[in-house]
Amino acid sequence: MQKFEEQIKKYAEVIAKVGLNVQQGETVAIVSDIRALDLVRAVTESCYTLGAKRVLTELSDTDLTLQHAKHQTVETLEEILPQVKAKNNFYLEEKISMLYIHATSPEALKEADTDKMMAANRSAREAAAELSASRMKYDQNWCIVGYPSAEWAALVFPELPVAEAEEKLMDYILKTVRVDQPDPVAAWDEHSKFLKSRAKWLSDYNFDRLKYTAPGTDLEIGLIDGARFTGGGHKNRKGLDIRVNMPTEEVFTSPDYRRVNGVVSNTLPLSYNGQLVDRFKLTFKEGVVTDFEAEQGYDVLAELLATDEGARRLGEAALVPVDSPISNSGILYYNTLFDENASCHIAIGKAYPGPVLGASDMSDEEQDALGLNHSLIHVDFMIGSDQLDIDGITREGQIVPVFRQGNWVE
Incomplete structure (x- = not known):
């Protein structure tokens, strides 16, 4: 993704400024698959530039997830480990700003046993129930963004060589988040105004x-x-604008x-x-x-x-x-x-x-x-x-x- 080095930097700045609206002294947690490490690094730098106190990284790997699903039992996958609960409680109590980066192919786990994956997801949802409720009330900042992995790009553009598919998907993602605009932050402000006007029209009825x-x-x-x-963004518990989906x-x-x-x-x-x-x-x-x-x-x-x-x-x-x-x-x-x-x-x-x-x-x-x-x-x-x-x-x-x-x- 060397071609996109500058654009990824701009993307990271938009995520930190517009998505999470990072403030001085905040702690940010980035949850991502390892396939998006370039963006993880760039967002980390952008958060620190905006005054973040610390940036935590929580990395996963779908290949390892497949290994766990293959070898662990349903009962094991259903267990909620103490360290997982403690981590989620820390995110909740400290009102950590959460960034989730989607980078894996939607078919990444298609070979996994369905019962096992459902068990693992039930466990994860139960462990994060209170944290999820806090996010949905905007008691803490959160934002979800995308980054193209080779597997995901190949699914979207199967007719292209993988490297070309990755570049093409990256190009489209950057356009969807307005990073292709001369001033992406201003472009987001204008877009938000339009969505808010539509929301008001509906609400008034x-x-x-x-x-x-x-x-x-x-x-x-x-x-x-x-x-x-x-639409067009939300106010967090401090009254600051955030965009939870980009x-x-x-x-x-x-x-x-x-x-x-x-x-x-x-x-x-x-x-x-x-x-x-x-x-x-x-x-x-x-x-x-x-x-x-x-x-x-x-x-x-x-x-x-x-x-x-x-x-x-x-x-x-x-x-x-x-x-x-x-x-x-x-x-x-x-x-x-x-x-x-x-x-x-x-x-x-x-x-x-x-x-x-x-x-x-x-x-x-x-x-x-x-x-x-x-x-x-x-x-x-x-x-x-x-x-x-x-x-x-x-x-x-x-x-x-x-x-x-x-x-x-x-």
Whole structure:
């Protein structure tokens, strides 16, 4: 990736300044696969330049993960080790700023035993449950970004030699995060203003529900009275702006999990635990998935929905036009961080409390009473296309066109 040395440095600066908004005296933890070491090093330098007190690195390797899954039992993989819990508690108590770098191929673990991978992920989610809740309330900074590994690039561009595929994927990633702009920070500020204006337009209507219509989809999603739509960034507990996903093209809200009815079909593959789930359909009745089907990855989807009670309910509804940079690139990234920003999507599992004023300070029971879902998971999947129409239905019964043929109604 020598060709991209300067761009990687700019990318790291944008992550530290715009994504995490690193402040003097903070501690930052970078969680990444070893395939992204160039970016890990560059972000580390950028964080220190901005005044970070220390930068911690937590590196993994999918090849080692495969070895562990091959030789360990399900029971061993389910154990929560004391040092893992202690580490997560440290991140939580110290409100460490967390950066997650996605670099591995979505198919990296496809040869691993599904039961074992599910066991390992259950253990990891349980060990990090409180930390995850803290992040979702923006009590501490966090950001997710991408970096191309050889394996991932080969999946996206199978027709190219691996080195060329890596360079091409890197080039596209840098464009999605606006590093190709003369002033990336200013470009992010302008983009955030647009997303915030769309979020305000939706919020001002205080819709009762959204109705989605497309081939294979006829779905109504109830919304919480007074809940806002949000996009373009978030305020952390100190009131500072952060961007938790880079890239981001979405405007989203947390729906009322009890009022979801109809059927919905995916339009892009879902990559989960190194496995692809595709051509699937979920049927909702009174907020719960009562039936599902999948042509690819049925067992993975079944295990996902069986995680806990909340895994069969919705935690997010996000609007993304098909006329957006990632969608217009025509590239399927096989990575939710990127593909969800090319398409409207919904998420099963835990809801973000932020869209509901005051909910971040409420107990789980109080949040549940409002209709905010709880789960150990939060998994987005893509349902948008140029055939998707969305209507907002007000609490007075007025029907307001929101999307037509996959794009915002002007």
